[in-house]
């Protein structure tokens with residue numbers, strides 16, 4: 001209640017209120033007096049000591065719980081409204097979004113949801129992300145299950161992986177991230193912010209699990225093709241780690257999703273009252289790297305055996321961070337390295353569909369739209385694959401035409417990064433050439449999309465692709481995510497190529513029914529095929545670092561797993577229903593490569609000496625399977 005009191009004399013009713021109404025109840029101010037000067041209306045503080053008004057309610061509650069136990073107790077939980085001092089006192093710092101909200105804001109959000117759930121997340125917003133309201137509903141149902149019974153959650157996910165992957169992961173996870181601040185209910189994962197500098201080494205001990213085996217971290221700066229989503233990006237590490245558990249058999253209790261909050265350049269999000277990240281523009285430069293260094297040191301000190309996956313960092317930091325840590329820690333960047341290996345695997349798969357040997361890779365003409373972390377990672381990896389087939393680096397590089405926002409990239413461009421420079425075309429006269437013009441001139445056999453900018457493969461581009469490839473089926477991979485950002489749908493690609501395209505998209509697409517009654521199968525070119533296996537092989541083998549050779553082994557293994565029957569249908573990746581077998585085989589290939597480099601340790605090293613089959617069996621048997629086990633209570637003070 002707000003009482004305005006005019007004049008130096010308090011009105012009688014104001015004095016009465018002050019006397020009889022306790023001013024603070026349960027630590028919450030109920031009545032506030034603002035005194036305004038009679039003459040000019042300016043607020044002033046009245047002289048004298050305000051009367052003592054004792055409350056009948058305690059000003060504080062005593063709690064015996066700390067950390068997650070406290071957050072899971074509805075009586076003492078305040079959600080994202082815990083103030084900073086309490087977060088420190090109660091061991092919940094890092095377990096909640098960095099900015100403390102208020103009870104009023106929480107109540108307002110609840111009431112919005114109570115009255116207008118459709119208004120909170122309008123269906124048209126859901127659709128524009130390529131996600132239907134039914135997919136959003138299913139995500140909520142699964143989320144609620146995960147919050148109350150993880151074993152059951154993973155069992156249903158495990159048994160229905162093909163159907164549920166698009167719900168817990170791409171594309172629905174994109175919608176989740178956009179709306180994360182509205183959907184936030186229960187704490188999951190950890191938050192480290194720029195304001196935590198100096199404290200991260202202590203904060204990691206707020207996480208209840210001593211044996212963390214896999215961490216996926218983002219700074220939210222490039223979430224899928226949706227741009228900067230700040231701490232809302234945490235949805236991505238959560239989704240990736242769901243796949244670690246379902247596909248690679250990591251135990252759900254031993255994985256940790258993390259978001260680093262260095263601010264956001266997404267101004268509307270920053271201004272949203274429900275957004276719980278720091279409301280500052282992104283920190284960059286040396287301060288940014290100091291924050292990341294502190295997090296990596298803290299995490300690797302407490303969990304030295306964990307594999308650390310970098311996810312959805314903008315290009316500005318993705319490459320430097322990978323170079324910074326990859327020689328010292330068990331880290332990889334999924335968007336650069338996982339995507340690259342996946343794309344190369346898909347191209348080997350496409351060559352199988354074309355009944356061509358792997359050596360035919362070096363004969364392809366490849367146009368790649370998007371020269372960011374994913375695009376250039378893919379281009380470099382395919383070039384490495386061509387080198388393995390006997391081409392020199394220069395000969396391999398000459399097979400590529402790379403475009404970015406400004407069109408075809410040539411060596412005449414100022415400020416080309418070392419990442420891009422080797423693949424810039426030499427002929428400056430084509431600088432900035434449009435995609436359509438490049439496709440008509442070059443007649444590529446392979447068209448890759450990694451721009452995150454929506455339907456860049458227009459009807460004209462797709463038709464030109466088809467006309468330029470009369471002898472062999474054109475290979476078209478619109479790999480950008482989520483669905484709203486992909487370069488062409490499967491239907492568009494098939495319509496414009498008379499069903500000839502060998503098609504694989506980043507987000508899932510249905511098979512296409514052609515007017516002549518044929519059904520053309522399509523694949524999903526998503527790094528989910530590889531990152532779980534890469535991480536599993538590296539973690540179990542404790543390989544200390546993840547090398548290019550290990551990643552190449554993963555890329556070469558994947559296409560071998562496509563059945564001949566599926567190859568004949570035009571599929572370039574194996575079926576997701578067998579994701580566990582895929583992951584076990586990929587992890588084995590990664591481990592064999594690591595063994596050949598002398599990097600395996602412990603039991604994996606022993607198994608390596610016995611051969612790949614022994615490794616495969618050991619890896620498969622190490623995987624967590626969701627089933628109920630007997631629970632044993634261990635009193636405090638007794639070691640496991």
Ligand SMILES: NC(=O)c1ccc[n+]([C@@H]2O[C@H](COP(=O)([O-])OP(=O)(O)OC[C@H]3O[C@@H](n4cnc5c(N)ncnc54)[C@H](O)[C@@H]3O)[C@@H](O)[C@H]2O)c1
Pocket residue numbers: 222223224225226314315334335336339342369370371372373374375376403404405406407449450451452453456479480481482485505506507525526527528
């Ligand atoms: N399928 C997968 O497994 C997979 C893996 C990683 C990334 N991706 C997707 O790839 C996309 C790009 O990711 P990134 O990390 O490389 O992003 P990025 O921001 O680092 O790079 C984007 C690139 O696209 C270019 N670009 C933007 N608009 C363009 C336009 N209109 N025409 C031509 N080029 C344009 C930019 O200039 C830049 O070179 C995202 O949508 C992401 O979801 C897919």
Ligand SMILES: O=C(O)C[C@H](O)C(=O)O
Pocket residue numbers: 170223224225312334335480481506526527528
């Ligand atoms: O998250 C995905 O679906 C793939 C990839 O990591 C991406 O950033 O798009």
Ligand SMILES: [Mg+2]
Pocket residue numbers: 224311312334335
């Ligand atoms: Mg990614």
